[in-house]
Amino acid sequence: MKILKFGGTSVANAENIKRCIAIVEGKNDSTIVVVSALGGMTDLLQTTAVLASHKDSSYMQNYKTIEDRHLDAVRALIPVSNQASVLSNVIRQLNELETLLQGCFYLGELSSKTKDVIFSFGERLSSFIVSEAFKARGKNCVRIDSGNLIKTNNRYGRAVVDFEMSDRLIQDYFRENQFDIYVMPGFVAESKDKQITTLGRGGSDYTAAIVAAALHLSELEIWTDVSGIYTANPKVVKQARVIEQISFQEAMELSHFGAKVLYPSAIEPILPKKIDLYIKNTFEPESAGSRVTHCSLDDDRIVRGISNVDNIALMTLEGPGMVGVAGISKRLFEVLAKQDINVVFITQASSEHSICFAVTSMDAMRAEQVINEEFEFEISYGKVRAVSVELGMSIVAIVGNNIKSHQGVSGKMFSALGRNNINICAIAQGASERNISAVILEKDAKKALNVLHEAFFEEVVVQVNLFVMGVGNVGGKFIEQVQRQKLYLREHLKINLRLIAVANSTQMMVNPEGLSDIEVSELKAKGQVMQEGDFLRKITELNLRNSVLVDNTANETVAMSYHAYLRNSIGIVTCNKVACSSSMEYYKSLKSLSKKYSASFLYETNVGAGLPIIDTIKNLVASGDRILEIQAVLSGSLNFIFNAYDGGMPFVEVVKKAKELGYTEPNPYIDLSGVDVKRKLLILLRESGYFFEDVDIDVQSFLPHGGAAISEEGELYTALESQEDHFSQLLKAANDKGAKLRVVASFKQGKAEVGLREIDQLHPFYHLEGKDNIVLFYTDRYKEQPLLIKGAGAGAEVTASGIFADVIRIANKLN
Numbered sequence: 001m002k003i004l005k006f007g008g009t010s011v012a013n014a015e016n017i018k019r020c021i022a023i024v025e026g027k028n029d030s031t032i033v034v035v036s037a038l039g040g041m042t043d044l045l046q047t048t049a050v051l052a053s054h055k056d057s058s059y060m061q062n063y064k065t066i067e068d069r070h071l072d073a074v075r076a077l078i079p080v081s082n083q084a085s086v087l088s089n090v091i092r093q094l095n096e097l098e099t100l101l102q103g104c105f106y107l108g109e110l111s112s113k114t115k116d117v118i119f120s121f122g123e124r125l126s127s128f129i130v131s132e133a134f135k136a137r138g139k140n141c142v143r144i145d146s147g148n149l150i151k152t153n154n155r156y157g158r159a160v161v162d163f164e165m166s167d168r169l170i171q172d173y174f175r176e177n178q179f180d181i182y183v184m185p186g187f188v189a190e191s192k193d194k195q196i197t198t199l200g201r202g203g204s205d206y207t208a209a210i211v212a213a214a215l216h217l218s219e220l221e222i223w224t225d226v227s228g229i230y231t232a233n234p235k236v237v238k239q240a241r242v243i244e245q246i247s248f249q250e251a252m253e254l255s256h257f258g259a260k261v262l263y264p265s266a267i268e269p270i271l272p273k274k275i276d277l278y279i280k281n282t283f284e285p286e287s288a289g290s291r292v293t294h295c296s297l298d299d300d301r302i303v304r305g306i307s308n309v310d311n312i313a314l315m316t317l318e319g320p321g322m323v324g325v326a327g328i329s330k331r332l333f334e335v336l337a338k339q340d341i342n343v344v345f346i347t348q349a350s351s352e353h354s355i356c357f358a359v360t361s362m363d364a365m366r367a368e369q370v371i372n373e374e375f376e377f378e379i380s381y382g383k384v385r386a387v388s389v390e391l392g393m394s395i396v397a398i399v400g401n402n403i404k405s406h407q408g409v410s411g412k413m414f415s416a417l418g419r420n421n422i423n424i425c426a427i428a429q430g431a432s433e434r435n436i437s438a439v440i441l442e443k444d445a446k447k448a449l450n451v452l453h454e455a456f457f458e459e460v461v462v463q464v465n466l467f468v469m470g471v472g473n474v475g476g477k478f479i480e481q482v483q484r485q486k487l488y489l490r491e492h493l494k495i496n497l498r499l500i501a502v503a504n505s506t507q508m509m510v511n512p513e514g515l516s517d518i519e520v521s522e523l524k525a526k527g528q529v530m531q532e533g534d535f536l537r538k539i540t541e542l543n544l545r546n547s548v549l550v551d552n553t554a555n556e557t558v559a560m561s562y563h564a565y566l567r568n569s570i571g572i573v574t575c576n577k578v579a580c581s582s583s584m585e586y587y588k589s590l591k592s593l594s595k596k597y598s599a600s601f602l603y604e605t606n607v608g609a610g611l612p613i614i615d616t617i618k619n620l621v622a623s624g625d626r627i628l629e630i631q632a633v634l635s636g637s638l639n640f641i642f643n644a645y646d647g648g649m650p651f652v653e654v655v656k657k658a659k660e661l662g663y664t665e666p667n668p669y670i671d672l673s674g675v676d677v678k679r680k681l682l683i684l685l686r687e688s689g690y691f692f693e694d695v696d697i698d699v700q701s702f703l704p705h706g707g708a709a710i711s712e713e714g715e716l717y718t719a720l721e722s723q724e725d726h727f728s729q730l731l732k733a734a735n736d737k738g739a740k741l742r743v744v745a746s747f748k749q750g751k752a753e754v755g756l757r758e759i760d761q762l763h764p765f766y767h768l769e770g771k772d773n774i775v776l777f778y779t780d781r782y783k784e785q786p787l788l789i790k791g792a793g794a795g796a797e798v799t800a801s802g803i804f805a806d807v808i809r810i811a812n813k814l815n
């Protein structure tokens with residue numbers, strides 16, 4: 001014999017009921033079918049009854065909906081030839097319901113007893129209709145009145161089952177009757193004095209479990225609208241998947257913390273009888289579903305699932321008068337129990353100075369009031385403080401039988417949350433060690449679930465969410481490279497890069513699911529207007545895990561806002577040199593914020609574009625070496641300019657060409673004035689461990705006008721045009737000596753300078769082609785022969801690939 005329970009959505013209408021019928025008919029065995037009320041019907045009955053008892057005549061409209069839904073189901077399921085008798089039975093039951101509702105309306109009253117009778121109509125009607133549908137298909141089917149088999153006390157709303165009596169009645173009934181299909185209403189029972197009672201939330205699961213246990217069946221199938229118990233709520237965690245097998249204890253823990261597929265009450269009767277439970281999807285009957293089993297599972301999964309409950313209030317009772325005093329917790333929890341307030345989480349530090357616990361937000365005010373009344377005396381003498389209440393909390397819990405036999409699980413859980421800036425307000429781990437729970441802010445719940453799911457179920461694929469500012473030469477190429485390389489990264493490096501937002505100086509485009517190429521290209525046409533601070537606000541509002549800002553601008557305001565990103569645990573990858581070359585204080589603060597908030601701060605492209613210069617210094621310094629001297633050509637654009645300026649083209653045209661090729665800064669004056677090289681040298685010195693400010697570097701400008709900065713490109717070109725003589729003289733002087741012009745950055749014996757130099761043929765800088773950079777590091781270990789790094793030091797493609805490498809460094813660190 002089989003037993004199948006169908007939930008509300010499975011029997012919501014005639015079409016769905018037909019699916020249930022097909023599933024039952026596929027069983028080829030005598031089958032007990034337990035049904036819930038038509039989907040949403042119990043809630044509708046409840047609001048209708050409440051409206052009636054408040055003398056609100058609109059209850060009649062609800063009643064009409066109740067009537068229509070049931071009559072529609074009959075008309076669609078029963079052939080016209082048989083409809084009359086079925087319809088008249090349903091109408092008779094509906095009339096009874098209408099009379100009861102009228103009674104509530106006239107009396108303005110709704111007792112718990114009346115509620116149970118009214119609510120029972122949902123399952124009584126659905127079971128009658130389903131059984132008649134089977135009969136209409138020629139099945140040997142009977143409808144059982146559950147009240148005849150399941151006996152309870154008179155606690156209306158959540159009646160307590162008399163198992164001894166119910167088991168006997170169930171066993172007798174099934175011994176004495178021989179049908180192919182038995183249809184029973186779930187949720188409904190009867191007291192010993194023959195009053196209708198109901199079994200509370202999840203009552204239909206409970207009914208099925210009681211019957212399965214009484215008959216010692218080997219399994220119970222719960223058919224619902226999802227394909228089983230998921231590793232996490234699939235509406236919140238996209239990567240969640242169905243758990244194929246789970247132990248009863250794990251399922252109980254998960255269902256306690258919000259996995260609504262299964263009510264713990266359904267587990268209670270079948271657990272001691274070693275009956276397996278299957279959760280299956282009525283709408284995808286072929287999918288395997290979840291098996292909840294008493295057998296020990298031999299897989300090595302440590303965490304089986306993650307769950308959460310929202311709308312939690314965290315309450316703390318604390319004070320010196322609690323230490324070493326017996327009975328405080330008894331009084332605290334007794335007063336809550338008296339008020340029927342359910343405590344969902346408790347934790348107490350060994351100092352005994354405080355007890356922290358959680359209730360649903362709905363109960364919080366009542367709990368606060370009764371606790372403060374209970375401890376009025378202690379509060380008035382300052383021994384205990386008035387209970388504190390923090391609303392807007394969630395509980396997240398990881399669940400698994402094997403947590404107890406593995407070290408480091410809680411470490412992994414809390415470091416994953418911490419890395420993503422999720423503040424943990426309280427922690428609890430029961431003695432069973434099957435569950436580790438944390439109370440966090442509700443606004444962080446979605447992120448926490450995804451972070452934990454990634455840590456425990458998707459270890460192989462790490463998701464990095466990119467927020468890109470600046471889509472010019474470098475930014476544009478970076479986006480192109482990311483979109484092109486996505487598949488490779490996912491397959492080969494197990495990194496899932498998602499481009500969530502892009503921005504230029506005035507607009508931004510955001511898609512929390514990831515921007516497509518088309519969306520990115522529509523930034524200018526369709527992007528939303530962006531004011532200062534909007535981008536950061538958007539990132540923090542989305543609150544996605546592993547968020548990284550990629551700054552491809554040359555903008556100072558953006559650079560000076562990095563600290564706010566880091567404080568929100570948002571990593572930063574930047575090719576913008578302004579931050580690291582601003583004050584030493586800001587540079588250092590960014591480094592320490594990066595550590596404090598576990599948010600990476602990477603800027604390899606600040607010097608030498610894609611060349612691994614900063615990383616090399618970091619490794620030298622970390623391994624105990626000391627940088628003693630630096631000789632370098634650090635400007636790709638200036639190297640290009642002085643290579644290309646050979647007397648053929650005027651200087652200004654060569655500069656324009658460098659700009660066109662994407663080698664210069666957005667404002668080429670920053671290159672020509674030596675500012676860009678100075679910034680780079682400053683960064684190299686700071687990375688080498690030297691305390692240097694901008695003013696400590698001597699820049700000898702090769703521009704004749706010296707003084708004022710030129711921010712307008714046109715103005716710069718006009719000035720350069722008029723100074724052609726000056727540049728041609730510089731060139732001639734070098735040519736006369738067989739030398740080449742190079743802008744050299746040097747650091748020697750504590751002195752740092754930047755200037756245009758004539759480089760002779762024997763010098764390693766002489767043969768420096770095109771836009772190349774070169775750096776020579778003299779260190780304790782590389783004293784005679786310097787460590788040399790050379791290669792393309794400018795250009796959008798190479799710079800973008802340097803930024804990309806930093807992003808991958810972050811992803812690898814997370815993996």
Ligand SMILES: NC(=O)C1=CN([C@@H]2O[C@H](COP(=O)(O)OP(=O)(O)OC[C@H]3O[C@@H](n4cnc5c(N)ncnc54)[C@H](OP(=O)(O)O)[C@@H]3O)[C@@H](O)[C@H]2O)C=CC1
Nearest residue numbers: 470471472473474504505553554555575576666794795799
């Ligand atoms: N070119 C190279 O070889 C190298 C460049 N770099 C660095 O790369 C950075 C970018 O250079 P490049 O791509 O050539 O410059 P571009 O001028 O081509 O692009 C700059 C981008 O930044 C945007 N932007 C400017 N201000 C803001 C702001 N406040 N908020 C958001 N976006 C803003 C611009 O938007 P809009 O179009 O609206 O102005 C534009 O999309 C510079 O910092 C440079 O030093 C580093 C190493 C090498």
Ligand SMILES: N[C@@H](CC=O)C(=O)O
Nearest residue numbers: 635636637663664665
């Ligand atoms: N403008 C810069 C580009 C890289 O930082 C340069 O010329 O090197």
